[in-house]
Amino acid sequence: MKLLLKLAWRNIWRNKRRSILTLTAITFATLSAVAMRGVQIGTYNVNIKNAVEMFSGYIQIQRDGYQKNPSLNKAFRITDEIRNALNTTPRIKSYTTRIHAQGLISFKDNSQGAAIFGIDPQTEKEVTHLLDRIDEGSFFNSAGSKEIVIGAKLLGNLNAEIGDTVVILSQGFDGALGNQKFIISGTAKFGSPEFDAMGVFMGIESANDLLSMYGNIHALVINLNSLDEIETVRNNLNEKISDRKLAVLSWGEVMPDLKQSIEFDNISGVFFLLILIVIVAFGILNTVLMSVTERFNEFGVTLSIGMPQLKLVYLVLMEIIFITIIGIVLGDIIGGIINYYIVQNPIELGSELGWIYEEYGFLPQIQSTMERSIFINTSITVFVISVLSSIYPLVKVYRLEPLKGIRYT
Amino acid sequence: MEIIRTEKLEKIYQDNGVPVKALDDVDLTINTGDYVVIAGPSGSGKTTLLNLIGALDKPTSGKIFFESEDISKKTKKELSEIRLNKLGFIFQAYNLIPVLTAIENIEFSMMLLGVPEKERTERALAIMDELEIKELADKRPNEMSGGQQQRVAVARAIVNNPTIVLADEPTANLDSKTGSNLLDLMEQMNKEKNITFVFSSHDKQVIERAKRLIILKDGRIE
Numbered sequence: 001m002k003l004l005l006k007l008a009w010r011n012i013w014r015n016k017r018r019s020i021l022t023l024t025a026i027t028f029a030t031l032s033a034v035a036m037r038g039v040q041i042g043t044y045n046v047n048i049k050n051a052v053e054m055f056s057g058y059i060q061i062q063r064d065g066y067q068k069n070p071s072l073n074k075a076f077r078i079t080d081e082i083r084n085a086l087n088t089t090p091r092i093k094s095y096t097t098r099i100h101a102q103g104l105i106s107f108k109d110n111s112q113g114a115a116i117f118g119i120d121p122q123t124e125k126e127v128t129h130l131l132d133r134i135d136e137g138s139f140f141n142s143a144g145s146k147e148i149v150i151g152a153k154l155l156g157n158l159n160a161e162i163g164d165t166v167v168i169l170s171q172g173f174d175g176a177l178g179n180q181k182f183i184i185s186g187t188a189k190f191g192s193p194e195f196d197a198m199g200v201f202m203g204i205e206s207a208n209d210l211l212s213m214y215g216n217i218h219a220l221v222i223n224l225n226s227l228d229e230i231e232t233v234r235n236n237l238n239e240k241i242s243d244r245k246l247a248v249l250s251w252g253e254v255m256p257d258l259k260q261s262i263e264f265d266n267i268s269g270v271f272f273l274l275i276l277i278v279i280v281a282f283g284i285l286n287t288v289l290m291s292v293t294e295r296f297n298e299f300g301v302t303l304s305i306g307m308p309q310l311k312l313v314y315l316v317l318m319e320i321i322f323i324t325i326i327g328i329v330l331g332d333i334i335g336g337i338i339n340y341y342i343v344q345n346p347i348e349l350g351s352e353l354g355w356i357y358e359e360y361g362f363l364p365q366i367q368s369t370m371e372r373s374i375f376i377n378t379s380i381t382v383f384v385i386s387v388l389s390s391i392y393p394l395v396k397v398y399r400l401e402p403l404k405g406i407r408y409t
Numbered sequence: 410m411e412i413i414r415t416e417k418l419e420k421i422y423q424d425n426g427v428p429v430k431a432l433d434d435v436d437l438t439i440n441t442g443d444y445v446v447i448a449g450p451s452g453s454g455k456t457t458l459l460n461l462i463g464a465l466d467k468p469t470s471g472k473i474f475f476e477s478e479d480i481s482k483k484t485k486k487e488l489s490e491i492r493l494n495k496l497g498f499i500f501q502a503y504n505l506i507p508v509l510t511a512i513e514n515i516e517f518s519m520m521l522l523g524v525p526e527k528e529r530t531e532r533a534l535a536i537m538d539e540l541e542i543k544e545l546a547d548k549r550p551n552e553m554s555g556g557q558q559q560r561v562a563v564a565r566a567i568v569n570n571p572t573i574v575l576a577d578e579p580t581a582n583l584d585s586k587t588g589s590n591l592l593d594l595m596e597q598m599n600k601e602k603n604i605t606f607v608f609s610s611h612d613k614q615v616i617e618r619a620k621r622l623i624i625l626k627d628g629r630i631e
């Protein structure tokens with residue numbers, strides 16, 4: 001067995017140029033796959049993290065069906081069981097509660113539609129960066145405050161100024177219309193028209209009052225350390241919360257649009273890589289076929305002296321596997337270095353490109369990742385493709401008749 | 410003792426649809442200890458006959474008995490096993506695996522038989538000693554002369570103690586002195602170890618030294 005390995009190894013270096021060419025192709029395929037996937041997934045991750053920490057949180061608990069079809073009365077109370085689940089589930093950093101409603105905001109003759117968010121500023125700031133979105137003025141700091149923060153555009157649309165008193169009108173939990181006066185303490189900017197032109201943030205206790213929620217809420221927003229903790233925490237919560245009317249949702253379910261656009265982009269990336277790898281596969285097919293055909297006379301002699309056909313196939317396969325593994329390892333190392341470098345030095349896009357990114361709600365930053373799955377998946381794919389593209393030459397070896405080989409002499 | 414016997418052996422090749430009769434009605438017996446030369450002009454069927462006896466090809470009709478067993482109907486795999494276990498081959502050229510050294514080439518055929526590594530090396534060294542080619546042990550084929558390569562090929566052919574060694578024009582690529590030395594060697598192996606040799610050749614030297622001469626003409630034994 002050792003002699004066969006030695007033979008395979010030396011055969012590789014017999015035609016150095018060709019082997020190095022094959023090796024380069026495999027290395028290149030691996031490293032570009034690793035680097036491209038790294039940038040793709042790394043950039044997705046920062047964007048998701050950004051979006052999640054901006055407002056949605058990693059996980060939300062809602063009434064089942066609220067996400068698809070929100071309505072004021074799909075609300076729930078935080079029971080002891082829920083509180084207990086939140087406090088005993090590891091990896092949960094913090095959580096906060098919210099009330100959501102639709103209403104009207106009026107200043108003098110002006111009325112505008114309002115998306116009302118009742119939040120608790122003290123816990124909210126432990127979960128999201130919502131409070132950092134303040135543009136002018138300041139955020140109220142208690143849940144029962146009579147101050148509100150509204151979208152920057154909304155302020156303009158109302159022709160109001162910070163410090164003005166507005167009236168907010170909304171239908172309450174019990175069906176009755178409620179209206180209350182609030183003072184605008186500041187404006188917030190998100191870059192999303194929905195929030196900037198409609199967002200109204202008030203203390204959760206004030207919202208509870210205005211909407212007669214009697215302590216019911218619409219969302220419990222949970223903060224974690226990283227995206228890959230989501231599944232575990234979610235399963236954990238699902239086990240601990242017996243109320244089947246509640247749903248534990250991940251960011252992807254809370255922001256389906258973001259998730260979809262990422263998935264779409266991801267598919268196009270994978271597709272591009274497949275094309276690259278198929279091209280490399282043809283290269284491998286070609287060089288292996290050449291190296292095999294060239295040695296038919298030699299193979300003929302070895303078959304004549306009684307080498308089993310399969311052992312010969314095995315020998316050639318080993319040569320291919322050697323080259324492939326070296327190529328993959330080199331590609332993983334170089335790709336890893338590239339990814340590591342980008343992780344340490346994310347590429348900030350210049351203002352022009354950056355603007356386009358922001359328009360679509362993405363961060364103007366290119367980031368990478370050292371996620372192990374990228375290396376593993378790439379290596380397996382390249383390996384399989386390399387072996388697959390050698391099948392045809394291997395079949396030729398398997399079918400070779402000793403005499404056919406010798407006759408080349 | 411009889412090793413090989415052929416009965417009414419016939420081989421017809423198809424050459425672009427045209428049948429070419431390469432062997433016709435060949436009856437031949439080879440016994441242990443024989444030192445046979447098959448001679449004849451080019452195209453007379455020497456290689457064809459050697460290939461059939463060497464289990465490298467199948468006859469169109471007729472029978473080949475190898476140690477009393479008919480091998481004309483055996484499968485590719487069975488023939489390969491017979492070659493590995495019972496036969497030694499020396500070809501005209503490209504005998505050795507280019508990336509292996511002389512000793513590794515000799516070990517290679519023992520490896521195929523599953524001889525353990527240590528024994529392999531010992532036996533290879535012993536046979537090289539006997540053939541006086543020990544100094545070639547670590548040389549690769551491209552570092553050896555044609556005669557040296559053929560001596561290593563002889564060592565590889567006989568190291569597994571085959572029942573019979575077949576050599577198709579082993580001296581064709583050698584000058585007459587080197588060829589003569591190679592023949593000395595094989596003759597010596599035949600005498601000392603009673604190894605059976607069958608050659609094909611149109612080299613005068615080889616034919617002169619034959620203990621038994623078989624002359625082929627147009628595929629028939631004369």
Ligand SMILES: Nc1ncnc2c1ncn2[C@@H]1O[C@H](COP(=O)(O)OP(=O)(O)OP(=O)(O)O)[C@@H](O)[C@H]1O
Pocket residue numbers: 422423424429430431449450451452453454455456457458611
């Ligand atoms: N694979 C083949 N296909 C078609 N015809 C063949 C094939 N092999 C041999 N022949 C023909 O069979 C005949 C015998 O060939 P063979 O090679 O056995 O002769 P030979 O005596 O070994 O000749 P040489 O001294 O030139 O080596 C020749 O006419 C040759 O052309």
Ligand SMILES: [Mg+2]
Pocket residue numbers: 455456457
């Ligand atoms: Mg011939």
